[in-house]
Amino acid sequence: MMALVLVGMTACSGNQSGSEGEDGPIVITVGGLSDSTVEFKDGEDLEDNVYTRWLKEEKNIDLQYEFVVSKAEDYATKLRLALSSGSRLPDVIWPNTIELAHELIESGKVKAIGDDIEQYASPELKQLYEEHPEPFASLSRDGKVYGIPGYSSMTGGTVIWIRQDWLDHVGLEAPKTMDEMERVLDAFTHEDPDQNGKDDTFGLALALKNSYNDWMATADWIFGAYGDNLSGHWVEGEGGNLVYGGVQPSVKEALGTMNRWMEKGYIDPEAGIKDANKAGDAFVNEKAGVIAGPYWMGAFPLENLAANNPGANYVPLPLPAGPDGQIGRAWTNKMESMILFSSEFKHMDAYFDVLNEMSGFSFGDESSPFYKGFFNGYDYVEYDGKTYYKKEEIIEHVPEEQWPKSDGGFINVQKYFSLTGDLEHPYMFDEPLLKFSENPEAEPANPIESTVVKWGKYHWNAGAVRISQNEHTIVNAFTGLPTETMMTRSELMDKLESEAYSKIIYGEQPLDYFDTFVENWKKSGGEQMTQEVNAWYESTRP
Amino acid sequence: MKKYWKRTWPLHMLLLPSVILLIIFQYIPILGIVIAFQNYKPWLGILNSPWAGWEHFNYLFTYPASLQVITNTLIIAFFKMITNLIVPFVFALLLNEVRRMSFKRLVQTMVYLPHFMSWVILGGILIDILSVNGGLVNQFLSLFGVNPIFFLGSPDWFRPTVIVTDVWKEFGFQAIIFLAALSGINPSLYEAAEIDGANRWKQTLHITVPSITPIFIVVATLSLGQIMNAGFDQIFNLYNPLVYSVGDIIDTFVYRVGLVGGSFSFGTAVGLFKSMIGFIFIVVAYRAAYKFANYRIF
Numbered sequence: 085m086m087a088l089v090l091v092g093m094t095a096c097s098g099n100q101s102g103s104e105g106e107d108g109p110i111v112i113t114v115g116g117l118s119d120s121t122v123e124f125k126d127g128e129d130l131e132d133n134v135y136t137r138w139l140k141e142e143k144n145i146d147l148q149y150e151f152v153v154s155k156a157e158d159y160a161t162k163l164r165l166a167l168s169s170g171s172r173l174p175d176v177i178w179p180n181t182i183e184l185a186h187e188l189i190e191s192g193k194v195k196a197i198g199d200d201i202e203q204y205a206s207p208e209l210k211q212l213y214e215e216h217p218e219p220f221a222s223l224s225r226d227g228k229v230y231g232i233p234g235y236s237s238m239t240g241g242t243v244i245w246i247r248q249d250w251l252d253h254v255g256l257e258a259p260k261t262m263d264e265m266e267r268v269l270d271a272f273t274h275e276d277p278d279q280n281g282k283d284d285t286f287g288l289a290l291a292l293k294n295s296y297n298d299w300m301a302t303a304d305w306i307f308g309a310y311g312d313n314l315s316g317h318w319v320e321g322e323g324g325n326l327v328y329g330g331v332q333p334s335v336k337e338a339l340g341t342m343n344r345w346m347e348k349g350y351i352d353p354e355a356g357i358k359d360a361n362k363a364g365d366a367f368v369n370e371k372a373g374v375i376a377g378p379y380w381m382g383a384f385p386l387e388n389l390a391a392n393n394p395g396a397n398y399v400p401l402p403l404p405a406g407p408d409g410q411i412g413r414a415w416t417n418k419m420e421s422m423i424l425f426s427s428e429f430k431h432m433d434a435y436f437d438v439l440n441e442m443s444g445f446s447f448g449d450e451s452s453p454f455y456k457g458f459f460n461g462y463d464y465v466e467y468d469g470k471t472y473y474k475k476e477e478i479i480e481h482v483p484e485e486q487w488p489k490s491d492g493g494f495i496n497v498q499k500y501f502s503l504t505g506d507l508e509h510p511y512m513f514d515e516p517l518l519k520f521s522e523n524p525e526a527e528p529a530n531p532i533e534s535t536v537v538k539w540g541k542y543h544w545n546a547g548a549v550r551i552s553q554n555e556h557t558i559v560n561a562f563t564g565l566p567t568e569t570m571m572t573r574s575e576l577m578d579k580l581e582s583e584a585y586s587k588i589i590y591g592e593q594p595l596d597y598f599d600t601f602v603e604n605w606k607k608s609g610g611e612q613m614t615q616e617v618n619a620w621y622e623s624t625r626p
Numbered sequence: 627m628k629k630y631w632k633r634t635w636p637l638h639m640l641l642l643p644s645v646i647l648l649i650i651f652q653y654i655p656i657l658g659i660v661i662a663f664q665n666y667k668p669w670l671g672i673l674n675s676p677w678a679g680w681e682h683f684n685y686l687f688t689y690p691a692s693l694q695v696i697t698n699t700l701i702i703a704f705f706k707m708i709t710n711l712i713v714p715f716v717f718a719l720l721l722n723e724v725r726r727m728s729f730k731r732l733v734q735t736m737v738y739l740p741h742f743m744s745w746v747i748l749g750g751i752l753i754d755i756l757s758v759n760g761g762l763v764n765q766f767l768s769l770f771g772v773n774p775i776f777f778l779g780s781p782d783w784f785r786p787t788v789i790v791t792d793v794w795k796e797f798g799f800q801a802i803i804f805l806a807a808l809s810g811i812n813p814s815l816y817e818a819a820e821i822d823g824a825n826r827w828k829q830t831l832h833i834t835v836p837s838i839t840p841i842f843i844v845v846a847t848l849s850l851g852q853i854m855n856a857g858f859d860q861i862f863n864l865y866n867p868l869v870y871s872v873g874d875i876i877d878t879f880v881y882r883v884g885l886v887g888g889s890f891s892f893g894t895a896v897g898l899f900k901s902m903i904g905f906i907f908i909v910v911a912y913r914a915a916y917k918f919a920n921y922r923i924f
Contacts, residue, residue: 167668168669168671187668284760292867293867353758354753354757356867357864357868362750362753371759575691579691579882583870583871586866586867590868
């Protein structure tokens with residue numbers, strides 16, 4: 085019954101925003117980003133393109149730029165400047181960090197929009213918000229909701245990449261457990277897997293300089309094999325309270341393993357001084373045979389390996405299981421971006437009208453004008469009754485004057501959707517990925533599948549591997565603002581942690597030093613932090 | 627007096643724009659240091675932010691890791707300062723003795739090239755050159771039977787590595803000032819010395835060195851202001867948890883604190899503290915230079 089009423093109201097508001105336009109267009113101001121990745125069709129620019137024209141013609145919205153920046157970091161600087169100088173904020177605001185979002189909320193210059201969501205969001209959108217409510221905890225203050233999340237498609241998550249040709253050379257199967265992995269690393273280190281007659285390889289490429297969960301060459305899976313605890317993650321412990329993952333006993337076991345591997349030469353001896361890119365080089369340059377990272381690594385940077393050595397055969401593998409069959413990997417935040425609204429902004433109805441309609445692609449809603457994609461001739465091409473999503477097909481079938489770009493490629497229009505962002509939804513690509521990894525020859529049945537089909541086999545296969553272990557994600561349950569103790573102490577505690585971990589891995593301190601570190605961690609503010617985090621956790625639970 | 631003004635006012639007018647610019651861009655912003663004594667909130671501005679007194683300084687001096695980072699900063703900065711004075715000085719003297727102009731120019735160009743490379747790039751290159759796994763330096767050392775040294779990951783080696791690589795990057799550029807001073811020495815002094823039978827070594831000792839000593843003192847005095855700057859760009863690109871104990875400096879510490887808190891006030895407080903120390907060092911050195919070397923810059 086309630087739902088019916090809401091649908092009725094949404095329909096109403098849709099009409100209203102149309103009638104309001106009779107006194108002139110609705111002006112919405114935004115901040116623009118125009119960097120080298122933003123591409124336009126000839127004759128179009130940030131002010132005048134297919135998106136702004138659609139807004140004007142279909143929605144009577146006049147999109148205006150309060151400012152335009154050429155680097156993503158500058159956007160936040162502009163917001164901070166606007167805050168400090170008291171000048172006007174854009175109507176639709178994209179803070180890049182949760183701290184900045186809360187600075188904005190604290191300043192009173194953005195408004196609570198809980199009622200607007202209730203009133204104007206489409207039923208599908210509301211259902212999505214209900215299914216994935218975690219981001220709203222970060223966007224709330226004192227029980228009020230101040231923003232909406234731009235969701236991640238949740239395609240992150242660690243998989244193992246391994247050199248299949250090296251495995252063949254040393255005569256081993258793909259490792260399924262940590263013990264088998266250790267055997268493989270040993271062979272990769274000592275049995276000349278690249279068959280060049282030199283002892284110049286090691287097993288595992290790791291990046292430990294900045295974090296134990298860097299975007300590539302991460303160590304999260306080693307920690308995950310011993311328990312659902314990981315540095316940087318607040319996890320649910322006994323009794324439903326949150327505890328800090330980085331100081332739990334299972335971490336000690338993982339560090340013991342890494343120490344043993346380092347001692348035996350299985351790990352890049354310079355892992356401690358390398359960041360993700362540098363560590364990745366070891367795999368690309370055929371020094372290491374195993375690396376962990378996101379499923380899309382198959383394209384970048386591992387394509388460089390294929391370019392170096394066309395004979396190199398690398399495949400994605402599921403994370404190996406620890407002694408008790410335990411598997412775990414770092415989480416991905418469901419919230420990729422945050423959207424806040426200036427307290428002076430009066431047209432929330434018009435905003436949600438746009439958001440509701442443009443979400444049609446991600447919902448796979450056949451009745452939506454955006455079912456096939458966003459704009460014909462930009463991110464897809466319709467010609468002669470057929471819809472094309474692949475560059476090669478366009479070059480083959482479509483006359484040149486209708487190509488989106490002069491080379492036949494597409495234009496990523498989502499880059500300048502300054503009201504809504506790229507409109508992806510959690511897990512929306514998972515089913516298509518599974519479909520194509522099972523049958524690469526399958527015909528795409530809908531536009532989302534057509535998008536996925538052009539990503540290619542490394543993406544499908546690694547994606548399927550990643551999806552098969554989705555349930556093993558270690559969830560970081562703390563998504564609030566840094567607490568008071570975090571503000572003043574987390575630098576110290578991060579340093580304690582990374583120093584202790586590295587010293588144990590490199591054997592400068594015995595494994596039992598971990599207990600000393602945990603004591604230190606608790607004394608230096610860890611206990612207080614845990615209390616604060618749990619107080620926040622309490623406050624978010626209904 | 628009136629007459630004096632009448633004669634010199636056009637000159638004063640010429641100076642005026644620079645003075646105004648200096649006041650606007652150098653002196654007025656100094657007022658911003660009050661942020662160090664506030665809990666600055668951007669949307670409240672300098673005028674309305676709440677006062678915090680000495681809170682941020684207290685925090686800096688009572689923070690458990692502070693002593694370590696201040697010590698590291700002083701040690702690294704001090705040795706960098708000394709080596710960055712002596713190496714370019716000696717290099718300039720040596721290069722000055724080279725008679726073949728083409729060779730001299732070639733050397734000069736080659737040694738100051740690294741100055742123009744950023745530490746982001748050099749950091750990556752150094753990791754490769756200093757690698758324990760077949761890096762250039764360790765391969766060279768292995769010719770003499772030395773075991774591979776983990777330059778960037780060993781607490782014993784990190785500071786020397788940082789200092790040597792910094793000197794390697796900067797000495798060519800620093801030497802330019804000394805070379806300029808050397809070319810300004812009156813050649814007739816050398817001719818007179820030669821007639822008196824002084825050899826090259828005696829000439830260097832009694833003409834060249836005394837002639838560029840004033841410049842050396844100026845450079846040395848000014849560099850003392852850098853005593854709290856151990857080089858953020860370099861350390862940030864080279865350090866890692868393995869060498870925090872010897873390599874973490876004030877600037878990298880502030881960077882990490884700022885990442886979490888985004889605290890303008892704390893950053894300003896640390897900046898003010900560093901400037902004060904640098905200022906004291908410059909004043910003392912200037913007095914000392916006057917007293918012992920009877921030399922004044924101003």
